[in-house]
Amino acid sequence: MPRVSRVYAYLGPAELLDQVRPGVEGEPVTSAADVERLCRDEPFTYVVALDGTLRIAPRRSEHVACAGGRSVLAAGEITFHGTAVTEVSNQSTGYCPGEESWPAVADAIDRAGLERPDGFTHTFVFRHCSGCGELNVVKDDYHVCVFCEKDLDPV
Template identity: 50%
Template sequence: MSDVSRSAAYVYVGPTELRQGVTSVGGATVLDIGDLERFLSQRPASEVAEPFTYVVDTAGRLLLAPRRSEHVACAGGEAVLGAGEIGFRRSGARWSAEYVSNQSTGYCPDLESWAAVARSLDRAGIAHGTGFTHAIVFRCCPRCEGWNVVREQTYVCALCDADLPVERTAAP
């Protein structure tokens, strides 16, 4: 069994009009340090100083786009193994992912998506920590089917006040 087949794929759950506007993959593929350096060298310094939008596609590849890009555009509308924001830092010749989140309201990836993110960073030779530096818990409401960010361990839908499941389940 491959690493990819053990990972859950997340389908896009955001606004339909954003998905319909996607015509191709908008993210730059980062398979190694050279790819990362090329991507960063094509960005203005102000953009390099802030996190980027990222997805891990279903082949386990890291794709990057400018921060204000939609995750669904970065992924070409396809399912992903992980999505969020990522910031890089260089120390000598070594690159590291200094900031990594699962902040993507279009895909709402669970905390377990870290494994796929870590594998994609490992494959590219990018150092990283042991988990998300900013982790977000998403839950889908069983009543209204709206996706929610769980804040302060309060599992209540912000849209309809229904109780949210504590454990993640598939979308209704």
């Protein structure tokens, strides 16, 4: 079972959640054979399901669809070269996973027997603005809402 530090519920637009179809979710990646069958050298949307399984879908897919509408242990984008993970991020504005989701990603990749980096190759910080409620991606440690210019909570 994966190390669990946090479960991420879907926080994105309700209309995207409403489009999720029962039984339709990302493809499970449990071995190098799955990567060889499913992947090309391009980024994919991924989630780590609550059972610790890495699931992928085409990059243009929504994370919530890849997760079948359920909560996740991690979400972001992932790129494979051969059977190695070359890039992996936590970039998901639907789930807003923190850097602390890395152990779940690492566990899922390790269980599939794939090579991987030692951490996220790109890490994103997400904050909702208490003033206007919009989601912000914090860049360069600049904690100001791009929509209303209110200071964002840095924690």
